[in-house]
Amino acid sequence: MTDQLKKILLGEQGLVVIFVVAFALVSALVPNFLTDRNMLGLLQSVVTVGIVACTMMFCLAARDFDLSVGSIVAFAGMVAVMASNYTGSILLGLLAAIACGAFVGFINGVVIAKFRINALITTLATMQIVRGFALIASDGRAVGINSPDFYQLALSKLLGIPTPVWVLAILFCIFGFVLNRTVFGKNTLAIGGNPEASRLAGVNVDRTRIWIFALQGVVCGIAGILLASRITSGQPNAAVGLELSVI
Structure with a gap:
């Protein structure tokens, strides 16, 4: 029994077991912890981190990481608000934010995969550049939302x-399925295990890595939109330090 318990705690389910035990202890010791209001508040507080973590999981599985996610989230939120205000269309604002996030992610992927520049150097540079764009576009100030309907995205x-919270749950399911049940997910794990062996086995390593970073940008765009809606403005200094929480 002891050996079986050690196997569970030290195996793949170890973190799950620790989480369940910690959750049970807090539930028993902290008054009102299990109330609906507190549970929903806790879920909403981790939405941004959880959404971005869906695709950061792919980066880490492929032996990469992305330090620019916080800047992309802030920039995408700024683009969503400014484009919506300018065009009068929330839909166009949302599409513009996602497109900008995807473009930044695509650039990261191309530089890392094709130019063989380390992910640390590439995404550290992108982090500064994209944050700078957000500050320049907004003149360093928050940009208010003109349409009250934009608030409803988060409210x-x-x-x-x-x-x-529904968006977070759906993305968890989608990317969990992709990683564990699709060829793309298997290729991602194979690249993380041995990139050269994956290449010799016929996996297009460069294209897969570009797709991973592009998806990371798309998800950051979604997170930026929801964050801007929740804080009721586009903030160029939003999501500072998000990358470490996500990783």
């Missing part, structure tokens, strides 16, 4: 659960 609820 609306479905079956009593805030929409951002």
Whole structure:
């Protein structure tokens, strides 16, 4: 029994077991911890980190990481607000934010995969550049949202659960399935295990890595939109330090 317990704690389920034990202890010792209001508040507080972590998981699985995610989230939020204000269309603002996030992620992927520049150097540079763009575009100030409907992206609820929490759950399911049940996910894990062996086995390593970073940018765009909606403005200094929390 002792050996079996050690195997569980030290194996793949170790973190899950620790989380369950910690959750049970806090639930028993902290008054009102299990109330609906507190649970929903806790979920909403980790939405941004959780959404970006969905694709950071792929970066880490492929032996890479992305330090620019915080800047992309802030920049995407700024683009969503400014484009919505300028065009009068929330949909165009959302599409512009996601497109900008995807473009930055694509650039990261190309530089890392094709030019063979280390992910640390590349994404550290992108982090500064994209944050600079956000500050320049907003003149260093927060940009208010003109349309009240933009707020509903974060304030609306479905079956009593805030929409951002649903988005987080859906992305968890999608990317969990992709990583564990698709060829793309298997290729990602293979690259992380041995990039050269994966290349010799016929995996297009460069293209896969570019796709991973592009997806990272798309997800950062979604997170930036929801964050801007929740804080009711586009903030050029939002999500500072997010990358470390996500990793």
